Amino acid sequence: MALHQRIVSAPVDFGAIRSEFGLASAYPAEAGVEARDAVDAFAGSRLDRTDIALVTIDPPGAMDLDQALSIQRTRAGYLLHYAIADVAAMIRPDGALARESGARGQTFYLPDGTVPLHPPVLSEGSASLLPGVSRPAALWTIELDEAAEPQRFSVVRATVRSVARLDYAGVQADADAGNPHPSIAALPEFGMRRIEAGLARGAIGLRLPVQRVVRDGAADGHWRLVVEPRTAAEDCNEQVSLLTGLCAARIMMDGNGSGERIGLLRTLPPPAASAIESLRRTAAALSVDWPDERTVGRVLAGLDPNSPTSLVLMSEATSLLRGANYTVLDGDGPESALRHSAIAAPYAHVTAPLRRLADRFATEICLANCAKVPVPQWVRDGLVAAAETMRRSDGVAGKVERACVDLTEATLLAPRTGAEFDAIVLREANGSRPAEIFVADPPVLAPCVGAPPEGESVRVRLVSADVSTRKVSFAFPATPAPDRAARLL
Template sequence: MQRFLAAPDIDFDAIRHELGVSEDYGADAQAEADQAIDRCVADRDDHTDLPVVTIDPPTSMDLDQAVHISADDDGFLVHYAIADVAALVPPEGALDQESRRRGTTIYFPDRSVPLHPRSLSEGAGSLLPEQTRPCVLWTIRVHPDGTVGDVAVRRSTVRSVAKLSYAGVAADAAAGRLHPSIAALPAFGDLRQRVALERGAVELDLPDQEAVHDDAGWHLELAPHTPADRWNSQLSLLTGMCAGTIMADAGVGLLRTLPPADPDAVQELRNAATTFGVDWPAEATVGQFLAGLPPDRPTTLALMSLGATLMRGADYLVLGTDRAGDPPSSPLPPEKMVHAAIGGVYAHVTAPLRRLGDRFATEVCLAVTAGKPVPDWVSRALPTLPKLLRSADQLAASADRASIDLTESVLLAGRVGQTFDAVVLHAATEHRPAQVFLGDPAVIAACDGSPPQGSQLRVQLTEADPATRTVRFAPARAS
């Protein structure tokens, strides 16, 4: 495919250096990863006869999840195997401490910097095909109406039979040739998405802005989510809600929370829909309205971007102890434990190779469902995790934004004065300039003036500086 703009080379090392991100884990932590052994081998059930498969980007090697899903008259039976990182990382050892310092895998366009050394994250801990691996196996019954029935979680071993990709699964589904292990995935995903919207969930289908390298060099593109992305996300959401419920009912654990959207922000979205001439049925929730928008209209991207502003204030909540590790003085009200965009109690447990908190939340779920005390090393860590995770999330967002900003500025350098077609994502406010989106290259940048949100206009590039990673436009003058 011929790209409108491409750059032969972009160096992201400066961003890694600026952010202090490297693959130097220290000798002791690296040694623990290289020599990782399963310390829970005696506690495992054997499910290597269960033909689970993984669904990930084609180049990924840190495979956290493997799935087998079947349909019957009672609905769906989901087997969701999650990499058992806690069994491979010695509690409170050098690798544990190093992973707490990092908090998450950091992604750059040219490569990732993993939370754990690659010998673990892409080796001993990864659910690679045709490899017997330790896992935490969630078995969840979903009724025909989409509600959850029995939930079991236990340590096990599995052996993935195939490494699939999102695009491949979407293509196979369209052709009617899905792998037997996930033949029921589309029906399951559609059902759970419909139930989510009915309970008030908000699922933004914004495409990802990505810097991609091919034979022509680096370029920017929007990567829309495939149906397989959406189906697969329902597996993680289902498991995360089950985990959240287990911990909330037990009063101990680590939840992911989000307060309800500010009414003024919802009204702003409604006003924008009216301005654009987009109908918002009176009975439709925010989530139902956004899910029903036509994907091929420029106003949809603007409304989805505005919808993202409703999801502010996401945080982590520790149950069972306060920040000092003592029992809380009073129980939390249920509304403080909810993730508003999901429409229920929720926790991260499905990506322990890439996210620190998942390892600890999973251990709580294992202990609670087995009727055992939460391990001391987990109880000691829980009060410290929210601060670590917030910092890690901020670092990951900074790495992503800086990488995209650099790519935008390199691609557009030397083209100051040229004009482009754009859509206004956000109108100017007192505190920030307007933001416009260009289709090719897929650039999002500041724009001078006061162009109305959702409008299409011709803009002129006024600044593109790779040294400061800055790109800026202005409305083009009529010729």
């Protein structure tokens, strides 16, 4: 085997991806001025809840802070306060900023920077729930029982003040040391009970390796690939957002008391029976125990996320989670068509309005229904367009993220063409579709020609890494058999 120097990082230019997908960071001047001059339209009528010691939990360095929480143990169970940045209060519905954000749909994340939904002066400044300053918020209050099941919930406009900006690693370290921030001391217990509640409903969660492109601090302008470890703190914090989305969906589906139902839900159709049967066959081939009565979610939750078997089965399970959509709720309709099958309940996005357009509309509906007032006309008029924008921008966001990873993979691997790597076979070849493998170092998901056995650890050879097309290909076995002429010599 030829010797190849191991490349741990390389210079990568993501500008071409911005151009390819038409991602323009610059905001129109008029919209930028509106963002700079934005004021709270409800400043005189908010409930003052600066007495609640809220904290934010975000990646290090994040400034667009949508959410702040406090969760306390009570005699009955738990009390959750969840403040969400009140973006709608800062944007004129008929203004240039509303039009531009309505066209963008969401913030697009690239390794070298974001293409934001809103100008940073708003999303990282006046509307962000930064610590130590009073901010307008949609404040959710959710009362839960001992099993962390919601008993009462509502949302109101309030003024809040975060007392600390935390990150996931720090929250996890504090929890492990037995010294959590008082505002979230109950979060681990709450999170575990909410995860169990989801599994009991039939929810499905995947824990596949998450590839990230990150800066190489030792080499200016260079980038490398990593697999980010997921902490229990992230899992528990995710449950807060999921719970709030469940409550929001219920508020929209219950209506405003007049019999009218209007809303914007995040939906996912149930998986086809054939997809579940295929997953069962894969589990059987991998010797994974799957009793008839056990749900998909419980089978996946019981796997060791670090084992090759788990990677294979979870990779196959992605086929169950296709067809996510934004569905406008307008009048009556069967609840089965309004559910998110991976969450196993109706669900809505309401917790990231600085980064996602849908949340602004859904939150306004919940605020109106809880206050027993009509839903604003701009929300009614804009719901269909908002749903269409979210569908389109979701598709673009997924392609942009994949393109950035693919470009980095090809750039890092190009100098190592012909080298051999250890890999795990996630999917075997099927007809014209090549096998799919996961290489751990560098962390790469890629096609592999040949017939490597699914679920096995194998040795593969890098056949090509084309930076211009962002395509990488491996071959199995790593060492090709000598051709007939060579055998005769």
